Amino acid sequence: MAGLVAEIGAVALYDELRAGRDARGLLTDVAGRLAEIEPERDLERAVRRAIRWIVPGDEEWPASLDDLDRAEPLHRMGRAPLGLWVRGAVRLHELTTPVAVVGSRSATTYGTGVAADLGAGVARAGAAVVSGAAFGIDEAAHRGALAASGTTVAVLACGVDRAYPAAHKRLLDHLAEHGAVVSELAPGCAPTRLRFLARNRVIAGLSQGTVVVEAAVRSGALNTASWTSLLHRPLMGVPGPVTSAPSEGVHELVRSGAATLVTRAGDVLELVGGMGEHLEEAPRAPVTxxxxxxxxxxxxxxxxxxxxxxxxxxxxxxxxxxxxxxxxxxxxxxxxxxxxxxxxxxxxxxxxxxxx
Amino acid sequence: MAGLVAEIGAVALYDELRAGRDARGLLTDVAGRLAEIEPERDLERAVRRAIRWIVPGDEEWPASLDDLDRAEPLHRMGRAPLGLWVRGAVRLHELTTPVAVVGSRSATTYGTGVAADLGAGVARAGAAVVSGAAFGIDEAAHRGALAASGTTVAVLACGVDRAYPAAHKRLLDHLAEHGAVVSELAPGCAPTRLRFLARNRVIAGLSQGTVVVEAAVRSGALNTASWTSLLHRPLMGVPGPVTSAPSEGVHELVRSGAATLVTRAGDVLELVGGMGEHLEEAPRAPVTxxxxxxxxxxxxxxxxxxxxxxxxxxxxxxxxxxxxxxxxxxxxxxxxxxxxxxxxxxxxxxxxxxxx
Missing domain, CATH: 1.10.10.10 (Winged helix-like DNA-binding domain superfamily/Winged helix DNA-binding domain)
Incomplete structure (x- = not known):
């Protein structure tokens, strides 16, 4: 459908479908959904709840997402989103050097500690943190950035008016107040597995680079990592004990050369920043x-x-x-x-x- | 001096110096030492103590050391050793895929655990372990290899008849019985800082690759790492928590691209083995x-x-x-x-x- 939007434009496509004409074989699939959608009502409701809808061409549209249209897609939800629902004071086109910090929900104390330090370090340098809203690494990265009074953005796999997990309702409200909560799904949408996978490409697309902190071999964070690689943006991994299963996926990314090893915010900023912008000194022992x-x-x-x-x-x-x-x-x-x-x-x- | 040996031969050089002729300006430096040396007596004594002296051209001479003569030297003791004193049953030219496992003396429990596992895993695959004889990683690597009934070689910065540290006398005796204890220094020589640095090049030179397990920013293991890189042989590093100072040097090696991240013996063997010899499957989650x-x-x-x-x-x-x-x-x-x-x-x- 994104292809058709690009080809004939969203408005023309909408009108065609709405009129019951079969827009190149899409009708059977889309008709059922379309009947239930009342875009004007949705937008009105959203505005009342301080949610805005941005699309390509709007000033706030983050151009970095458009690279998704040029990347080889990982799966059928591979293109740039048609638009984003945004809740929060921060405007997406004004994010400075956004860095995704992602990882396992089932993180260790070590992992959440490192993620919080990274979030804080990135934020302290003036860069924005981007992540999901899951327990574990996502949560720790946001909390770290908030603790440093920095900017942090959560990208959801459900509507931005919903809290998933429910325990993160207060965190999400806080993020909306101090940063932004973003989703390509309309308010009210529920999270599904496919939506989490699709969401990951938005995290990667919004960010200039992605750091993976703890990801077991089969972790959603590795999906975000793949999107980052497809976008040819810096992919970074924080190592941990080789005896720790939640670090296994990260180690494999680094071992295979897909990700660069990073140990602190300085390393990350050196890789995602403009050339020579955040040069980091290699750690040296003090002069003896x-x-x-x-x-x-x-x-x-x-x-x-x-x-x-x-x-x-x-x-x-x-x-x-x-x-x-x-x-x-x-x-x-x-x-x-x-x-x-x-x-x-x-x-x-x-x-x-x-x-x- | 190694240069002169290569040029005019060891015997000719020895005779010239012994006769008091100034062998191209070396005499002042060497004369004092030469007077005290009685090679025949040294060799006789060594033989009585089951120590042998091997030189290039001997069947047992490990040809891998000769690459040191072709490498850009790190410091003035950069060339291949003139010969090696060897104590032990294992013959150096018969070592299979020797792998250096080196790291900090002040290792953590995590580090020694990983080094012992690596030593055991490498040995179990039929490859030989090479290390120093220090506390910490060196010791753990040897013990791991011994526990797996494998071959392990200690390279010393003093004579092979001496134990440094003294607490490792029994370990060294055990290594001599089941593997080999090696040094380019004559029996009786004491360890000095320079000799440790020189020794590191022998560890790197004897091995087809080097794994660094825990090395703080200023660690002798990083010197062995540099020699390995100069020899264009695989340099590998085992990551650890980024909060652990003893892993900092390893992380920097991996981050900078000098070393490849490895997490287990299989990774190591894949890198040092012959092409396609030890192929390792990337870790996969079980099929769900x-x-x-x-x-x-x-x-x-x-x-x-x-x-x-x-x-x-x-x-x-x-x-x-x-x-x-x-x-x-x-x-x-x-x-x-x-x-x-x-x-x-x-x-x-x-x-x-x-x-x-």
């Missing part, structure tokens, strides 16, 4: 006292035995330096706490936890 | 009852609401199927336990934990 030694001092230090003390002569032979020189360097190294002088010779100080 | 449904059944099931029951008519509209057809499919799905019939309509059965 050892780094401050000159080359000769380092050379001597490297030749000092770890355990059994040695004489300056023996150390000098290993280091390729004369014993006199070594003796004075050793005195200096001892003052700096790198080596210990024992009655039987010199050895590394206990505290020196060097590369071994 | 849902997979056995035909297309129409799946289509109906996907249209059944998750929570609020719906009529066959409503489900049919979502699925694009007539109500009659849907009714009979729903009856069948109910018998199979996928959907529940409630007074107000149909919804998914509780047990159906589908992709959402």
């Amino acid at each position: 006292a050892r780094d401050l030694l000159d080359r000769v001092q380092q050379r001597v230090l490297e030749a000092v035995p770890v355990r059994r003390p040695a004489s300056p002569e023996s150390i000098g032979r290993t280091a390729g330096l004369g014993a006199e020189r070594v003796r004075s360097v050793l005195d200096d190294l001892a003052r700096r706490g790198h080596v210990d002088r024992l009655p039987t010779g010199w050895r590394l100080a206990e505290a020196t936890d060097a590369v071994r | 009852a849902r997979d056995l449904l035909d297309r129409v059944q799946q289509r109906v099931l996907e249209a059944v609401p998750v929570r609020r029951p719906a009529s066959p008519e409503s489900i049919g509209r979502t699925a694009g199927l007539g109500a009659e057809r849907v009714r009979s499919v729903l009856d069948d799905l109910a018998r199979r336990g996928h959907v529940d019939r409630l007074p107000t309509g149909w919804r998914l059965a509780e047990a159906t934990d589908a992709v959402r």
Whole structure:
């Protein structure tokens, strides 16, 4: 149907179907549904509940969704949605660097902790979080973003006036107040399995990249991951213990090269941001006292035995330096706490936890 | 010195130095050491202690080490060792698919558990484990291989007659009995920092690939990792919780693309084995009852609401199927336990934990 909308336009198609003409074989399928639909009534009701309907061409329409029309579809609901129902103060075209944070409902404490940290970190950098509204990772990502007073968007597999799961009614109301709740399904629609799969493409399509935090081998989050790959947008995965089943799907994504490993918001922003926008320094150990030694001092230090003390002569032979020189360097190294002088010779100080 | 050995031969160089002639400026550095060395005595002693000395050209010489001479060196001890002292029953040229398993001394319980599993898994597949002899990951990898009655090789930064750490004396004796203990340093030599760094290149050089299990940002294991990359051999990393500092170095290796993520011995063997030798199936969830449904059944099931029951008519509209057809499919799905019939309509059965 999306194809026909693109071809002859939504209004023409609607009129044709409404008039009972068979729009290229679609009528049997659509007629039953169409009879029950009263678009004017739906829109009026939505407006009363502060829900708006946006379509391509509207200022608020997020252009990033249009890439779905160019991607090879994963299944028959593969195209860009015909429109979106939006509840919330945030306007979708104004989202900064939206990042999807998705994962298992049956997440571990580790997973929800990481998702909340990521949500907060992404939000703190000024980027928006996008996710579903499920228990587990989705919920944690939103809560993290909210805690950082950031922008976060929930995409539902039912109408935006409904709460699924019901326990998340307050969370969804809160999201509508501080972010946005979005769905391509009309208000009142119930969630079905197919709608969850279709919803996942909207999450991927709305976002500049997707991070998967904990996803078992058969997880809906991996479906969102596939959509992200089809859209040629950065797909990222947060690792966990290899002994943890909820991390198995993520590890497979990273192992196969489909996803890049990320460990924190900085990594994510580096990948989804504009070129050079969020450059992240690789983690480095703090500079140690050892780094401050000159080359000769380092050379001597490297030749000092770890355990059994040695004489300056023996150390000098290993280091390729004369014993006199070594003796004075050793005195200096001892003052700096790198080596210990024992009655039987010199050895590394206990505290020196060097590369071994 | 290794360069001169390659150029004029070890015997000629030794004779020249022994005779007090300055072998191209080396004499000052080497003379002092040479005076103390009695090679014949060293070899005799070694033989008495069941230690053998192998050099390039010997049958036992592991040819994989020669690649070190072709690699861009990391530091001045970059070349292939001039020879190796070996204690143990296993002959180095007979090692099957040797795999280095290295990591932090200050490993977590998670890390040592994973290293032991990997060591055992690699050994069970008939491949050899190579590691150092440190506490933590090294020790766990050896113990895992030994537990699987496999072959395991320890490469030391001191003479093979010495135990460092001292607490590993029994482990090293055991390794010598069931595998091999190897060093390029003559018996009696003490470990120094430089020797640990040099030792790491031998671990990488002896192995067809290296797995890093837990390595903090400044860890010797990352030095072994660098050697592996310089040798263009597979470098692998086992992920862990992103909240765990000992996994930080591994995550950075994977994130940067230097290492491939692996979670179990099968992944490792697939990467280091000959092409197609150890092919690993990607983890899959078991086939569920849902997979056995035909297309129409799946289509109906996907249209059944998750929570609020719906009529066959409503489900049919979502699925694009007539109500009659849907009714009979729903009856069948109910018998199979996928959907529940409630007074107000149909919804998914509780047990159906589908992709959402």
